[in-house]
Amino acid sequence: MATIEVLCPKCSSAVYRHGKAASGEARYRCRGCHHCFQLNYRYEANRPGVAERIIDMAMNGSGVRDTGRVLKISPTTVVRHLKNSTQRR
Numbered sequence: 001m002a003t004i005e006v007l008c009p010k011c012s013s014a015v016y017r018h019g020k021a022a023s024g025e026a027r028y029r030c031r032g033c034h035h036c037f038q039l040n041y042r043y044e045a046n047r048p049g050v051a052e053r054i055i056d057m058a059m060n061g062s063g064v065r066d067t068g069r070v071l072k073i074s075p076t077t078v079v080r081h082l083k084n085s086t087q088r089r
């Protein structure tokens, strides 16, 4: 049986199994930075890199609805990401 080596997407440390999501997907947690993640997500907006793309599109003049349509996520999710991203900086 082939096994896949799972590493933390943030710091590349080893991970351990951390239960299952409501969708049934296995969740993993990093031993180093305690970041929790899944290998597959049911909703596009939770995939790695989508948060950065939302900000990039807003910076290049895309509206909330444009961004939602292109990334296949809800306009409400786009607004939530933009609001939260300004609070952190």
Ligand SMILES: [Zn+2]
Binding pocket: 008, 009, 010, 011, 012, 013, 030, 031, 032, 033, 034, 035
């Ligand atoms: Zn980590």
